[in-house]
Amino acid sequence: MAKSPTIEDLATAANVGVATVDRVLNRRSNVRPEMLDKVFDAAERIGYPTRVLTARRVELTKPLVRFGFVLHKGAQAFYQNFSRALKQAVEDRTDIRGRATIRFSASQAPDDFAHELREAAKTSDVVASSAINHPSLSDLVRDLSADGIPVLALLNDFAQGDRRGYLGLDNVKVGRIAAWMITTQIRNPGKLAVFVGGNRWHGHLLRESGFLWIGMQD
Numbered sequence: 001m002a003k004s005p006t007i008e009d010l011a012t013a014a015n016v017g018v019a020t021v022d023r024v025l026n027r028r029s030n031v032r033p034e035m036l037d038k039v040f041d042a043a044e045r046i047g048y049p050t051r052v053l054t055a056r057r058v059e060l061t062k063p064l065v066r067f068g069f070v071l072h073k074g075a076q077a078f079y080q081n082f083s084r085a086l087k088q089a090v091e092d093r094t095d096i097r098g099r100a101t102i103r104f105s106a107s108q109a110p111d112d113f114a115h116e117l118r119e120a121a122k123t124s125d126v127v128a129s130s131a132i133n134h135p136s137l138s139d140l141v142r143d144l145s146a147d148g149i150p151v152l153a154l155l156n157d158f159a160q161g162d163r164r165g166y167l168g169l170d171n172v173k174v175g176r177i178a179a180w181m182i183t184t185q186i187r188n189p190g191k192l193a194v195f196v197g198g199n200r201w202h203g204h205l206l207r208e209s210g211f212l213w214i215g216m217q218d
Contacts, residue, residue, distance in 0.1 A: 005048045014042035025052055033060050064097045068124030069154070070116040070131065074104030079130075108200065110134040117141075121149045128152040128167070131159075132200035138162050157202050171203040175210025 007025070011018045016039065023031050024039045040053045069086055073079045083102045090098035103120050105112045113131040120127050121144050129151065131137050141151045141159040150164040157166040182192065194211060 005046045009046055010039065010043055010048045013046045014039045024056065036060060059097065062095065062097050064099065065126065066099045066124045067101070068120030068127045069100065069102045070105060070113065070120050070127065070129035071102065071154075072105045072108055072113070072130060079104070105131070108132055110136050113137055114140050117144070117151070121147075124149065126150050126152065128154050129158070130155045132156065133158045133202045134200065155203065160202070168203065171206035172210035172213070175207035176213060178207070179211040
């Protein structure tokens with residue numbers, strides 16, 4: 001019985017290193033289409049199974065889309081979980097070859113967000129961020145959009161009118177639900193205090209507006 005060709009045989013036939021063949025077979029991201037073709041042709045010549053290579057070829061016909069995410073509070077469990085979910089969502093896409101890069105702003109200062117947004121834009125086709133509301137960030141989003149880099153708002157609807165879209169809660173509705181729960185479930189009269197996280201977060205202001213709207217209806 002003839003011996004089945006090995007990865008070493010395939011590397012020799014393609015005139016490349018074994019490490020290169022390994023990258024091709026194991027779907028590493030740094031494989032050029034022409035290199036895949038070279039290995040595929042060699043595999044057909046020596047009788048190496050081409051099922052994986054064929055699937056890889058089909059995959060490389062899909063457009064590559066690089067996503068850059070800029071979040072804050074990198075040490076907080078919520079944002080760590082959120083970043084993992086974002087990466088998984090990109091990996092699960094079957095219509096594109098998605099690549100996700102997560103960056104965390106050093107603080108909630110506008111300049112720190114701006115720095116990370118600029119860096120993300122250098123290597124991304126689309127950028128999304130949970131940045132704060134600030135005129136300088138709105139200007140930056142406008143500039144990035146003019147350069148062909150769409151920017152999406154995550155969780156906090158910053159740069160309204162300049163961002164491409166918003167992915168997050170309907171914060172007015174959230175405020176209304178909170179007020180409705182309090183007014184319908186608390187039976188005893190008393191004082192109520194509303195704490196707003198900060199004016200830098202548009203969502204906080206909208207939640208307060210929704211909460212007060214219920215109060216005004218009463």
